[in-house]
Amino acid sequence: MTHRIVIVGGGAGGLELATRLGKSLGKRGLACITLIDANLTHIWKPLLHEVAAGSLNTSDDELNYLAQAKWNHFEFQLGRMSALDREHKTVELEAQQDENGTELVPARKIAYDSLVIAVGSTTNDFGTPGAAEHCLFLDTRAQAERFHRKLLRHYMRSHANQGSKDSIQVAIIGAGATGVELSAELHHAAHELKAYGFKGIEPEDLRITLVEAGPRVLPALPDRIAIPVTQTLRKLGVTVLTGSPVSEVSEDGLTLQNGQTIPATIKVWAAGIRAPRFLNNIAGLETNRINQLLVKPTLQTTLDDDIYALGDCAACPLHDDPTRFVPPRAQSAHQMASLLAKSFKAKLASKPLPEFRYRDYGSLISLSSFSAVGNLMGNLTGSVMLEGRLARWFYVSLYRLHQAALFGWFRTALLMLSDRLGRSTEPRLKLH
Numbered sequence: 001m002t003h004r005i006v007i008v009g010g011g012a013g014g015l016e017l018a019t020r021l022g023k024s025l026g027k028r029g030l031a032c033i034t035l036i037d038a039n040l041t042h043i044w045k046p047l048l049h050e051v052a053a054g055s056l057n058t059s060d061d062e063l064n065y066l067a068q069a070k071w072n073h074f075e076f077q078l079g080r081m082s083a084l085d086r087e088h089k090t091v092e093l094e095a096q097q098d099e100n101g102t103e104l105v106p107a108r109k110i111a112y113d114s115l116v117i118a119v120g121s122t123t124n125d126f127g128t129p130g131a132a133e134h135c136l137f138l139d140t141r142a143q144a145e146r147f148h149r150k151l152l153r154h155y156m157r158s159h160a161n162q163g164s165k166d167s168i169q170v171a172i173i174g175a176g177a178t179g180v181e182l183s184a185e186l187h188h189a190a191h192e193l194k195a196y197g198f199k200g201i202e203p204e205d206l207r208i209t210l211v212e213a214g215p216r217v218l219p220a221l222p223d224r225i226a227i228p229v230t231q232t233l234r235k236l237g238v239t240v241l242t243g244s245p246v247s248e249v250s251e252d253g254l255t256l257q258n259g260q261t262i263p264a265t266i267k268v269w270a271a272g273i274r275a276p277r278f279l280n281n282i283a284g285l286e287t288n289r290i291n292q293l294l295v296k297p298t299l300q301t302t303l304d305d306d307i308y309a310l311g312d313c314a315a316c317p318l319h320d321d322p323t324r325f326v327p328p329r330a331q332s333a334h335q336m337a338s339l340l341a342k343s344f345k346a347k348l349a350s351k352p353l354p355e356f357r358y359r360d361y362g363s364l365i366s367l368s369s370f371s372a373v374g375n376l377m378g379n380l381t382g383s384v385m386l387e388g389r390l391a392r393w394f395y396v397s398l399y400r401l402h403q404a405a406l407f408g409w410f411r412t413a414l415l416m417l418s419d420r421l422g423r424s425t426e427p428r429l430k431l432h
Helices: 012-026 045-053 065-072 141-160 177-195 223-235 330-348 388-407 409-422
Strands: 003-008 031-037 075-078 080-085 090-094 103-105 108-111 114-117 168-173 206-211 239-241 246-250 253-256 261-263 266-269 304-309 321-325 362-367 371-378 382-387
Touching: 003 012, 003 108, 012 031, 012 065, 012 330, 012 388, 031 065, 045 141, 045 177, 045 388, 065 075, 114 330, 141 168, 141 177, 141 266, 168 177, 168 253, 177 206, 177 223, 177 362, 223 239, 223 362, 223 371, 330 388, 362 388, 371 388, 388 409
Parallel strands: 003 031, 003 114, 031 075, 114 304, 168 206, 168 266, 206 239
Antiparallel strands: 080 090, 090 108, 246 253, 253 261, 362 371, 371 382
16 A cells, blocks of 8 residues: 655645655655645745735745645645544544635545644744734734735825824834844835825834844844844834833733833734644644644654654754754754655665754845845855845845745746746735
């Protein structure tokens, strides 16, 4: 019987793995690969801040899972994982409904021989009172588009009432990569909206406050990146508050632990991550306090060798320091997908599985069209600091590498050409 590999989650890691395995094992009939996701299309998660600001039109950059499956010899199943039966080796999927509440696909079970869980992460609001009720999040395309619609509605109302001057106050909680990049992208959007004729809200009237509980922005990155980023944000007019934990969120704004209040029309929570709640001790598997599945260096879960985890939902120890874990970053998911593509070939050949060794290739932070900053790390170059146009070029290249993993370099080159041609016929900002 053909070995059944089921991958749950069509994010960067899961989709890259399904594509790689389909091209190698699926095409040759050595394995049957099934990808499961709750959506019909994929968009690279690091781009969601651009979707929220309107800088990226999702219809141009989304990938259809069914088409990708056809082109790369794997099967796609629409569904959301709700439970796991390790004894009978089945994944349970809950029923999916359309926007009218009509059942689109029924609840069902999918059998596997090997299971890969790659369901990513969601934002962690740490149980802050009012955060879930009053904040927007940027975990999915739908959430990012909701933010964009809300921002546009404010501009539309102000434009329709041109006799009065208006303002929008945006508070972003969390100064990690998402919060920082969203701040810069919104500043860029404010200037673009003015250029397209929106009146009533001037660029300086979009007041952005970035709130960070830690002592500085980008707490996971070195000072040499965080300091110039902070300086650039402040030059753009973004109010940066560090050492300011949020104690409560209300409809009107934020209350900090020091008692200060931050008025805000739109609140965005971008601090912290956790794996989806349904993973917490699912089927008796070991998880940590943020619901990540504990895995061995082979990416097999600690209690079941037929179940693997990759990406943000996996707690994988670093090879040089087992007390620390691989950081939840796009490059981690990419590297894990590459390893598992080799692992399944080894498994089917009854060979030992390779162990995962994370390599940090550096970090790049985009400040919209204004700048970018970061560092690249390599065996030959060490750590190289990048700023400005060169850093921006490297930042864009990360997305192109993701596309190349999915489409190959020839089709990626055609997509790059299409993007360049489209700039002359489409608005630079999504206006609907």
